[in-house]
Amino acid sequence: MAVDITIKIAGEAGQGIQTVGDFLSLVCHKAGLYLMAINDFESRIRGGYSFFQIRVSDRPVFAPCPKVNLLVALNQKSCDAYEHELTGDGLIMIDIPDGNSGNRIALPMKALAEKAGGKISANTVAAGACLGLMGAPIGILEEILKDQFGEKSEDVLAMNLSAAKLGFEHVGDIRFSGKFEWKPETPKGILMDGSKAIALGALAGDCRVTAFYPMSPATGIMTYLASLTDDFPLVVEQAEDEIAAVNMVIGASFAGVRAMTATSGGGFCLMTEGIGLAAITETPIVVVNAQRPGPATGLPTRTAQGDLMFVINAAQDEFPRFVLAPGTPAEAFEITARAFHLAEKYQVPVIILADQTLCDSICISEKSLKAPQTIERFITDDSRMESPSEYNRYAVNPSGISPRALPCNGKALVLASGNEHEEDGHISEAISDRILMVDKRKAKLPAMLSEMGSPEIDHEKSEILLVGWGSGKGPIQEAAGLLRKEGLSVGSVHMTDLWPFPADAVTRILETCKRFFVVEGNSTAQLGRLIREQTGMAHHGAVLKYDGRPFFPDEIAEGVRKYL
Amino acid sequence: MAVDITIKIAGEAGQGIQTVGDFLSLVCHKAGLYLMAINDFESRIRGGYSFFQIRVSDRPVFAPCPKVNLLVALNQKSCDAYEHELTGDGLIMIDIPDGNSGNRIALPMKALAEKAGGKISANTVAAGACLGLMGAPIGILEEILKDQFGEKSEDVLAMNLSAAKLGFEHVGDIRFSGKFEWKPETPKGILMDGSKAIALGALAGDCRVTAFYPMSPATGIMTYLASLTDDFPLVVEQAEDEIAAVNMVIGASFAGVRAMTATSGGGFCLMTEGIGLAAITETPIVVVNAQRPGPATGLPTRTAQGDLMFVINAAQDEFPRFVLAPGTPAEAFEITARAFHLAEKYQVPVIILADQTLCDSICISEKSLKAPQTIERFITDDSRMESPSEYNRYAVNPSGISPRALPCNGKALVLASGNEHEEDGHISEAISDRILMVDKRKAKLPAMLSEMGSPEIDHEKSEILLVGWGSGKGPIQEAAGLLRKEGLSVGSVHMTDLWPFPADAVTRILETCKRFFVVEGNSTAQLGRLIREQTGMAHHGAVLKYDGRPFFPDEIAEGVRKYL
Amino acid sequence: MVTVQDFDCTYENKWCPGCGNFGILSSMKEAFAALDLPPEKLLLISGIGQAAKTPHFLRCNLLHSLHGRALPIATGAKMANHDLTIVVNSGDGDCYGEGGNHFMNAIRRNVDLTLLVHNNKVYGLTKGQASPTSDPGTVTKAQPHGVIAESFNPLAVALSLGAGFVARGFSGDGEQLTRLIQAGIRHKGFALIDIAQPCVSFNRVNTHAWYKKRVYDLETENHQTDDLQKALALSFQWGDRIPTGIFFRKETPTFTERLGIIQDGPIISRTHDPQKLQDLLSAR
Amino acid sequence: MVTVQDFDCTYENKWCPGCGNFGILSSMKEAFAALDLPPEKLLLISGIGQAAKTPHFLRCNLLHSLHGRALPIATGAKMANHDLTIVVNSGDGDCYGEGGNHFMNAIRRNVDLTLLVHNNKVYGLTKGQASPTSDPGTVTKAQPHGVIAESFNPLAVALSLGAGFVARGFSGDGEQLTRLIQAGIRHKGFALIDIAQPCVSFNRVNTHAWYKKRVYDLETENHQTDDLQKALALSFQWGDRIPTGIFFRKETPTFTERLGIIQDGPIISRTHDPQKLQDLLSAR
């Protein structure tokens, strides 16, 4: 039987939940298991309620599960708060001195940690104990600890090894229901969260300048990139505000390097004018909008898919742009790398719609991620011009894409203006130039559209299709599976390439089903609206979640059932 | 026969074109004629090309006409630039010393002005000469001059009276083809441009605080309001930027007065985050977005209808808002006043979509505009509460509208937060509060929708309907008339109330026709997209203009013909 | 008589134990009580950040707004009703970073309000990135090679913009801070109190003890608060000795005093005269 | 050898006849020629406004961007390629109004560029509203009762933020202005030249003649440019005598010099190493 268990490590912010979670993830990964973990925390630094919820399975998993098999409670209030989520045979492990009773295992974390050499190792105790309950060999954790602390100091390593062992041994023979076979296996792929995936994708896209203003849930992308600035040709600059961030990125790109910024809704608002500048000056930029619930400050550390229509329509007037929404870390890596390619090829802004779920969740990507050996650039210079002195930055041609030279890179002068302009870049208010330039920019659309991938269909030809985008992917595909198990003909459609909208592909797909339902993390079914706007097809129902938390497959299935 | 003539006064910025135009408008208005005038100028202060184009008729007119009967050229280059627009029997009056020839009348403006007492009166000379050509009695202009200069100084008045007469007499018996009957008549209504109409509408809505950052074409609204601050309880503050402007307005409204800001696209971008704050704190605000072509700086002094989808979807996540787009100054007055009522009644942001054509064009409103005798307020206070100390700013009730108290206005404490919150206004991250508040805000939508007026139909039951919004109104209605004259069954639909979208009313109307065409000042048919999104109905063609200039009825008719 | 307890509220405080913000909160309550300002006469406006959460942690009217935007909101509220007593709680990131432009312009306008900047030299709520007041060299996750920009000197900038009340407090000196807040509220015009506030979670350098060793009260050194050049020179003093107290004070007409139009009373309490409008509507 | 004529371009100039901007444009060309900087080695970045149109009126590489945003754009360009010679043309509204926050932060970063602020004390392009540098009392259509905020003192603010090159020029003194622009470009780091610029269309007070009567050159008075306190004091001098020239000068490491990562050369010319990335991608 398939193993599929969920462990929730819950406590206060500042108690080191993340560390326990990381250890567990690493061990399961090393053991060749699959996992998917979400991170749930409040907008505060200490106290409150916080958890790391990891689902471990011997089959690929890309969605969290609301039922908990093991609750590791770092304090009593977390125990009280989440006890009701336990499965019938679920266990609670709680940091109390002693007193196992019923499904409750007392784990004196701090005491054991002190025995091991210091309170600071309490999280390692917890990790060891969890692995004990899972019947895992302690060896894997030991290896991980060696990797992590081996170089730092022998004492620290010794303490942690001892802490792990104490925790591991403390649970003795207690095992919880889901049994894994812990056979030595090679990892199934790589362990990755969305933030890192976007950051690495940026490097794969040859991103060299990033500027940002801290904003959850986008900050992780930038701090990870900052940690890599010793190893890559990359500048990461914290700007004074988001307006500065996007304009720095425009400046860097204009000067010739690929550049990106990342933010969330409020910051994206402030960037919209700059995105318009990138558009009219045809300066390639990549902007990540990691969505969280709004409006305004909303729920700063939570997740949402509420900005789709906003980013498609953001900034005054009209211009071509790409909007891409990865559904998993692996997609995030590839889409981000592709974003830089598309931005430069078409000289347009590319917006990547991520969200807190994508950014802060970990899962295993089996597909191997490849660093491109070469980067195709779309830059011209004097040597490729007949007459550099007559270079026109906005020369009109049927593709709408004018050869792009860089400033101060030869005889060709580069003139760019946020005002409407002539082909040479000088301001123009003439009717003819205006029409020429609008049409030139719009002329890119057919080719841009041809770059749009068709939505990914799982179980084609189903009677019912669940249609979603971005981080909804895993839960929706799993939900469709649950409904199929009930004998229903249900498939799913996952969209990453949202704009320019691949209307023909979507129409072709949706025409094959009897009914389609949109599944979205917002309250007005924005993709549903978009599909209707672009194809005329109206959805037959919407499963919407807007409480700031990620989708669970169960609740999607339940939402769909209501319509049946 | 109906008189319908167009006079174009063209010259450089700084030559006083506006003054000539104003005199002509005032005279025609006083004479009981109808008129519609557009203003066309570059983004510069001196030089270049600029014109004021006034259409005068004995029937109501709400659209400009591209054919010019009289070109008043203040310099040679304007003459060269616009001569081709003349009708067959059109005349040119040009500021040269002498030499009438063919259709060219030499008017030595400066010389005559100096004769009258000063070069500064050259514009009055031109106005007098125009009136002469139109066969108008000079008396009306004299009255206007007395109104305008009478209080200032006798010398100035005398000079202008003399200048007018010199110009008038200079043209002698030359008349141009379109003959008016200059019978003494009372004015047909009031002369008004869109900027003033919005400003006056704001006063009618009891607006008391406005903050803005200068941006064409919105500045005129604010400078006109500023000129009235001696007479009305009104503060007009120029902010350091648009972010400050919208937030000042939120602060003022939170404190208890009705407040507004006005801007154009780039500034609107910067305001989007604030609009979200108004939404989540349920603070009523009115934001005017006077559209101009973009993206970015675009064409700063020109017109566009490119921001419809942007303002409907602006700011992260989702919230109810109103979007209203007046088509004429009279509508602008009423819609602006209504905007304040709606904003306060529903505690939501209201966005008024204007554009340069609306703001800077003059026409005659026959409908009399009324100052409301009383202002219905939607504010509560201690006296209306059972227990002020238990007041909850965001108390949930079926309407979604919580009684709104003002801060520091009694025992009731008012707590508002841009974070998601509990009913009392304190931050909450709880799932239950989040759902409660999103649902509460959304609960306003049915009542808000019921406030939306049905689109205005002209010639119901036509086979073909031309559908437009905002400043397209006059030209579209006239274009439909032109097509009807050709025997086609064509009517028009004018939308001012755009969001929440009155889908039922629109569906009902569009179902009556065989084909409908959208007519819009943008390049992607945004209203068309919106109609399809909201009703599923696809337009049969789009007549789009995006060169920064207002629609002419002719070109709309021509655009429609192409589809027939 | 208003007491400190009148401001106690049951809403859970969400700061880290040991945070300097607690001292600021106490001093605020003390100052309000000392001024006999009851919660219902008090409007607290804040941006976003740990500092900006302050209004939630006491009883008052409050608008907890957007990151960086507390000052224009407060300015707008004053335009509507200049009788309001407004205190703004902001952080170094909120006020000098995202809100930098508004900081300068609230000073230029001389808006009559009291601005408390909880200056912990770090972005607390977003987990420890550098703020404009972080010292060059400060290493954070976002600045692994250390901050490279010069740190922002709020007092010097405020003085150079003509601010009429410029002070520095320290969250660890409640008595002085209470006095400063009182003086700030009493001051007619814009009052800046930049408050040295230890962040126990993200700032391991500028701790309570660190400040304790360095701060001194300008009052004890007989500083004359009407000497702008002296105040400017002092504003650059930072290191072994850190001056606190009032650097400069001078009352000039406030924003709303200079707004001729509202001298008859707050615009909110004026009556609307439909006739005047009707005249305009009919006249053209 | 680069000549002034090398910068002449055929694009129509759109300023009003008599505008002070013409003087600035001439001095720019003179300075570039004197520095032997050819058009193709020159990147001019500007915001929006009359001042910001400048780059269109001479031959150069240019990015005419958004109102208020020239400085972050220039900063970004420097990150990409710190070998670029960047001059920013901005107006008083563009730089000290909409762009106020960026002004402060470009100074804090000490970005190596030359900022020319065409300070006409008015919003020219939008037809004469007050700007941050307008004097209190200035009457405009938007301020019919006169400006009520204190005017923004760019030199004092720059100095208080630690700017390393702070100067005032006057469009009517082309010789001095040319020298200042040359010195600004030569200065390693952020160089501010605030330029008194008459606007013949909207500023009837601060005319060419008005300035002519008042300006004096600090150099002639033997001003020492390394004295910050003196420079600060001078920055408040305005009225009968208006100092021009270099107020303060001090070279400190620039933004890109302090960015350790790009010391090997501009990031634009570094090569990408796919292996390093592949290691990261495979390692987890």
Ligand SMILES: Cc1ncc(C[n+]2csc(CCOP(=O)(O)OP(=O)(O)O)c2C)c(N)n1
């Ligand atoms: C527009 C916008 N950008 C970014 C953020 C994220 N953010 C929230 S608080 C904060 C910084 C807070 O720092 P500070 O003002 O110093 O307050 P502290 O938490 O240190 O008290 C940031 C960047 C936001 N909420 N809105």
Ligand SMILES: Cc1ncc(C[n+]2csc(CCOP(=O)(O)OP(=O)(O)O)c2C)c(N)n1
């Ligand atoms: C976001 C935004 N807000 C407002 C404007 C309108 N605008 C253009 S130029 C300008 C002011 C220019 O003043 P200044 O910078 O002093 O330049 P000047 O024309 O006086 O040289 C304004 C407000 C704009 N283009 N963008």
Ligand code: SF4
């Ligand atoms: S993070 Fe720092 S500033 Fe924020 S509450 Fe904790 S200690 Fe205080």
Ligand code: SF4
């Ligand atoms: S408006 Fe003023 S600043 Fe602008 S070009 Fe004319 S004179 Fe120069």
Ligand SMILES: [Mg+2]
């Ligand atoms: Mg801080």
Ligand SMILES: [Mg+2]
């Ligand atoms: Mg200016």
